[in-house]
Structure formats: C-alpha cells, structure tokens
Amino acid sequence: MTAAAAPVWIGELALCHLDAAYNLGRWLLGNEHDAADAVHDAFLRAARAADTYAGGNARAWWLAIVRNCCLARLETRNRDVRNISIDSVSNDDDAARGGGAQLLPRSEASEIEDRLDQAQRRALITRALHELPTEFRETLILREIEELSYREIADVLQTPIGTVMSRLARGRALLQKALAGTAVTSEVTHGL
C-alpha cells in the first residue's frame, strides 16, 4: 500500500466497518450524535495517519482509532458536565418503549405482548451494559456483538491479550450478576 493510495483504502476500510465503528461509538458515548461525530473524527484521523499503518488487522486498526476518538470525546464531556451520568440510558430509544409495557391491558394480542417483552428485555440489557465500567462494556461489545478475536480486541484496546481475557471474564461475571435478578437470561432457551 503506497502513501498515495492510502486515502482510497482508508475510505473502503471505514465504509466497510462503519456499522462496527458506529456501534462501538454508540456504546461508549451513549447517543447518536456523539457517536457519529466521533466516527467522523476517526475517519479524518485515519486518513492523516494512513501511512503510519504498519500492517496487521486493518479493522482493529480502524476501530482503535474510533475508540480513541470516543474516549477523547468522553473526557471532554466529563469535564463539561460532571454531575450528569454520561451513560444515562434515556438516550437510547429502547428504554423508553420498555417502560410503556404496564400501560397496555393484558388482553391485547400476544404478539404485542411479545414485542413489549422484547422491548423490556432490551431496556434491561442496555441499562445493565451502560452501568458496567467502560473497559468491561467495550470489551464485551467487541467480543459478543462485533465478534472480534482476542488478538483483535487487544489491538483495538492497545492492551495485552491477558488483559482482554481478564476484562472479558470480569465483564461477563458482572453482567451475569446484574441480570441474575431480572429473569432475562433464564428466558433465552425459548428463543424468539
């Protein structure tokens, strides 16, 4: 890859993994606007740093830049608004819908009930994830949702693989504990 061709492959790389980048941004920053801006920043930074890319997994390289942009944004925001929980789930639309479940009569069609159950479950999971410390949340998202390998996650987080493994184990344990009382996990065997 020559320096002259760099922007082309950067564009292709970013667009190919745009959902992954945005999803990571959403889970780190909690809202659409900040996530989109962070991905935008990341693209510019990636284009500038294209010739420093030293081979290896390109997706991990791109997501590492996205993550750094998200963390930078997170830090600025923390400085600006110290007293408001940055991870408030109220930003996520699913939480709002989940709350409406009790308002509907039980006699409604069961499909509506299913959908509300799903909305409730989503709200619960979303909240539980947002309540996890960032390092566990991002590790879980990268492994379980984006399905990165340990090596790729280590590249994104710029940590040793051992750290990835311990964060994953701790994150899973914390999330299992958080969900234990909610009966969310006990339902999974039914599927949808």
Place this chain on the structure above:
Amino acid sequence: MDCRTAQDTLPLYFDGELDRAASREFETHLDTCADCRAALIELDALRTTLRRDAPRHAAPELLRKRIEKLAGAQLDVQAPASARRAAAHPPRWLAYAASTVLAFAAGGMAVSLWNSTNRNAESTQASASAQLARDLFASHWRALAATSPVDVISTDRHTVKPWFEGKIGIAPAVHDFAEQGFALVGGRIDYAGNLRVPALVYRHGQHLIDVFVLPDSATLPGDALRQTGYRIEAVRLGGQNAAIVSDMDPAELAHFVQLLAATK
C-alpha cells in the same frame, strides 16, 4: 485435564480461541464435568441474551453519506469514491470469472491423472465436474486437518459476509442456523482448482460442515459425490451455486439443505 485448568480454558474454548487439539482435550473433560458444562451454558445464555437484546446500532445513512463524501474528497483529482468503487469492482468479478475458465482448463488436464469412477467421462464438462468434486473433498479434508478450519471466526453473518466481500469481492448469503442445530462457525477462502471460493463453515454436533459458494458455471458431477463417509450435496444459496461437504448422515444433510435452500 483437571477442573482448575478446564475453568481457565473454558472461556478460550467458548470464544473459539483454542486450536483443534486443545478443543478436543477440553471437550473430553467437558463430557465428564457437569460444573464446566453448566458454566459453558451460562456463558452461552449470556451471549444469546446480548446478541438478541443488546442492539447493534447500525450507522445512520447520514453518517455513511458524510464519510463517503470525505472519502471522495481525499481522492480530489481522481474520480469520486462511488464511481471508483463501481469501477473497481467489475475487474475483480472479471478476474473471478476468468479464473473459473482456468480452473476448468486445469480440471480438464488433471483428470487424466485421476483414476476414478469418472474414468470414462468424455466431455470436458464432466471431467471438470469430477475435478471440482475432488477439489471440494480435498479442501474439506485440508480444513479438518488444519489448526483452524476458518480464517475468520464468527457466528455473526454481518462479520462473515463483509469479510468475504473485502477479500475476494464475493458476498455470499450468510445465515446462522444455531437454533436449528447448525451453528455458523466462520468462513475461509479455499481453492477449487485455482479458483478462490468462499467457504462458509458450520458445526452440527461433532460434524464440521463446509459450504462452498461456486460460480454459476460450476457443475457438480451426477455421481462420485461420496468418499469414505463424506458427501457433497449441491444446493442453491441465495441465488448462488453452492456445495455442502460434510460427514453428516443423509437425513441431517437433507435438513441442512432445506435450511440453506430456504434462505434468500
């Protein structure tokens, strides 16, 4: 393997980070240890919950447009990004089509070296088909013997499909049938002759299943689709030719064929 070691190994096994030999060793332990089985089921329940209920936020169209525009601006003197991408793709497909021709030419030459049930096949097409079947078996066995049968480990079709698209410009229809007992393990790029083809890898119990996505021109022979307990079954996968290779019994295979054929 004692239980302590197994507990450390368990997440690695669950996350597909063990090689084949280590996986087998762990599975041997798993057969005898209810605690480890329970722990594995818990991990799996958590994953299922996350994949089902934790939304994977797709990038908004507006953001995609923004990045596309930026990517286009980086090219300045060259064509806009969209035009370049459109221009970049056909050659890849042409190369793919051209390699198909080569594969069949190679197949025609190689078949004379291969003494099999197709010895008396006369047309080039038939020998090419036989060669294709042989190559698919060989690819499958190579994968079984390798450290890992997949190049990209994933149970998520949204990872596997773009991965193929990025590597060889072919985007096969990828679906996970974990609920029906055929879990998507990942994908790899394999060779049939000198043709690079996407292989989707599924697991059904102890069976490893390869689904090779083939070009439209490829045809499988009417016979010679069975070798030492392994079978090839032709199937249409989302409008593309495909071949399943595995050692499943015919009933399981038929079930899997139905699942694949029903995908779009």
